[in-house]
Amino acid sequence: MFSKACEHGIKAIIYIATQSLQGQRAKIGDVAINSGSPGAFTAKVLGTLTKYNIVNSYTGPTGGFDMSVKQMRQIRMSDIVKIIDGDNIYNGCGLGLSECNESKPCPMHDKFSKVRAGIKDMLTKTTVYDLAKGLHEGKTVLIR
Amino acid sequence: MFSKACEHGIKAIIYIATQSLQGQRAKIGDVAINSGSPGAFTAKVLGTLTKYNIVNSYTGPTGGFDMSVKQMRQIRMSDIVKIIDGDNIYNGCGLGLSECNESKPCPMHDKFSKVRAGIKDMLTKTTVYDLAKGLHEGKTVLIR
DNA sequence: AATATTTAAGATAAATTTGTCCTAAATAAA
DNA sequence: TTTATTTAGGACAAATTTATCTTAAATATT
Numbered sequence: 001m002f003s004k005a006c007e008h009g010i011k012a013i014i015y016i017a018t019q020s021l022q023g024q025r026a027k028i029g030d031v032a033i034n035s036g037s038p039g040a041f042t043a044k045v046l047g048t049l050t051k052y053n054i055v056n057s058y059t060g061p062t063g064g065f066d067m068s069v070k071q072m073r074q075i076r077m078s079d080i081v082k083i084i085d086g087d088n089i090y091n092g093c094g095l096g097l098s099e100c101n102e103s104k105p106c107p108m109h110d111k112f113s114k115v116r117a118g119i120k121d122m123l124t125k126t127t128v129y130d131l132a133k134g135l136h137e138g139k140t141v142l143i144r
Numbered sequence: 145m146f147s148k149a150c151e152h153g154i155k156a157i158i159y160i161a162t163q164s165l166q167g168q169r170a171k172i173g174d175v176a177i178n179s180g181s182p183g184a185f186t187a188k189v190l191g192t193l194t195k196y197n198i199v200n201s202y203t204g205p206t207g208g209f210d211m212s213v214k215q216m217r218q219i220r221m222s223d224i225v226k227i228i229d230g231d232n233i234y235n236g237c238g239l240g241l242s243e244c245n246e247s248k249p250c251p252m253h254d255k256f257s258k259v260r261a262g263i264k265d266m267l268t269k270t271t272v273y274d275l276a277k278g279l280h281e282g283k284t285v286l287i288r
Numbered sequence: 289a290a291t292a293t294t295t296a297a298g299a300t301a302a303a304t305t306t307g308t309c310c311t312a313a314a315t316a317a318a
Numbered sequence: 319t320t321t322a323t324t325t326a327g328g329a330c331a332a333a334t335t336t337a338t339c340t341t342a343a344a345t346a347t348t
Contacts, residue, residue, distance in 0.1 A: 001145065001233065004306060007240040014251050027324070036241075041307050047326060060315030061323045077252075089145070096151040097180075097288045107158050107275035107284040108221075111266050118262050122255050131251035140251040144241045148336060171294070185337050191296060204345030205293045291348075301338070308331070318321080 006084040009045040011035035011142050013080060016055055016065045017072050017132035025064035036143035045084060052083050072132055078123035090120045150228040153189040155179035155286050157224060160199055160209045161216050161276035169208035180287035189228060196227050216276055222267035234264045 002010070015035045019026040028046070032039035046065060050057045054075055055065050067075075081089065093100030094112035101109070134140040146154070159179045163170040172190070176183035190209060194201045198219055199209050211219075225233065237244030238256035245253070278284040 001236075001238060002240075004240065007238075008306095010252075011239055029324095038307055040309075043325075044307095044327080050325090057325060058315085059313075059323085059325045060317095062316060063314085063324045065325090092145075094145060094151075095155055095286070096146075096148065097286075099288045104288065105284050106286065106288075107278050108154075108270075109284065111270055115259075115263050115266050119259050122259050126252075126255055134251050140249050140253065142239070142241075142250065144243045144248065144250075152336095173294095182337055184339075187295075188297085188337095194295090201295060202345085203293085203295045203343070204347095206346060207294045207344085209295090289348100291346105293346085294344080296343070297341090299338100299340080301336100303336070304334080306331100306333070308329100310329085311327090313326075314324080316321105316323085318319100 001089075002081060003085050005041070005045050006081055008035070008037035008042045009049060009084050010077070010080060011037055012042050012046055012065075013049065013055060013067070013128055014131050014135055015142060017067050017128050018136045020066045020068070020072070021132060021136055025058065025062070025066045027064040031065065034142065048083060049080065052079075054080060054083065067128065069129070072129035073127055075128045076124050077126045077128070077131070078120060080128075081123055090116060145233075146225060147229050149185070149189050150225055152179070152181035152186045153193060153228050154221065154224060155181055156186050156190055156209075157193065157199060157211070157272055158275050158279055159286060161211050161272050162280045164210045164212070164216070165276060165280055169202065169206070169210045171208040175209065178286065192227060193224065196223075198224060198227065211272065213273070216273035217271055219272045220268050221270045221272070221275070222264060224272075225267055234260060 012031045012035050015031055016026045028039050028043045032042060035042070046055060046057065049055050054071070055067050057065050093106050094108045095106045097106050100106045135142065156175045156179050159175055160170045172183050172187045176186060179186070190199060190201065193199050198215070199211050201209050237250050238252045239250045241250050244250045279286065
């Protein structure tokens with residue numbers, strides 16, 4: 001469904017958000033340990049997300065990553081997925097055709113587009129804050 | 145969503161089914177041309193699907209692939225996807241955790257499992273015949 | 289029986305994704 | 319100003335997926 005880069009990116013963002021809720025910046029090492037993801041790899045993904053103002057980064061001692069509550073509430077999972085994996089998941093053909101639409105559909109188009117709409121809807125309605133809250137309250141986990 | 149192997153496999157199966165509806169076996173070369181997929185690669189996927197009795201293969205002149213109408217009506221897209229891509233799409237965690245369930249869920253579990261159920265439902269309710277019919281009637285296409 | 293045609297299957301190659309490593313740049317603190 | 323710490327980013331490596339190539343096995347036809 002999502003690429004590994006995207007999975008790691010999402011987990012990292014959720015962890016950073018929970019730390020930010022506690023007034024703490026998260027260093028990439030902490031992020032890696034607490035989100036169960038490879039540090040250097042995740043660092044690159046966070047670099048991309050920083051460029052898009054999804055998360056904020058700071059160099060030097062006391063540096064790390066953080067998010068404002070405003071960011072957490074505004075940024076939707078659909079934004080993050082789109083930045084990392086592109087929008088193929090929202091618009092792409094289920095059978096990989098370069099184009100596929102109502103007027104010239106692939107055999108799965110009708111049924112597939114409904115599923116896709118469901119995914120998009122779900123990701124669009126879910127903010128970083130929504131997910132960070134569950135983790136912060138101990139109702140969900142990032143590692144197993 | 146699906147791997148390339150799965151996309152090519154599904155397209156190939158749908159093409160073979162339409163040919164079978166016309167009483168014709170499809171050779172791998174025909175399949176490749178008419179489903180827009182790489183022949184040798186798709187041949188391997190069809191080899192796997194043959195092993196699982198999704199499709200029938202015959203060697204020698206007049207050989208090729210075909211499906212009975214009974215097969216087309218019984219075999220669901222979920223069967224094909226499971227054989228090629230495994231059942232991660234039905235049961236896997238959206239964030240890639242090795243385990244993820246109600247009692248110890250990842251932050252996306254609740255919302256993600258609904259989406260997954262939608263995908264599974266769609267694939268389970270769609271048979272090869274359903275899709276082959278649309279292609280056979282010229283309502284859908286395999287190449288663009 | 290010989291031949292031509294087709295799938296089967298293993299080896300190999302190319303491309304993409306995932307992951308690591310190392311150096312540079314930024315910056316807080318001593 | 320020096321030092322230690324952290325992200326940034328390029329080069330590189332490993333793993334996986336996608337795709338090709340070649341030979342063997344099966345089989346219909348002559």
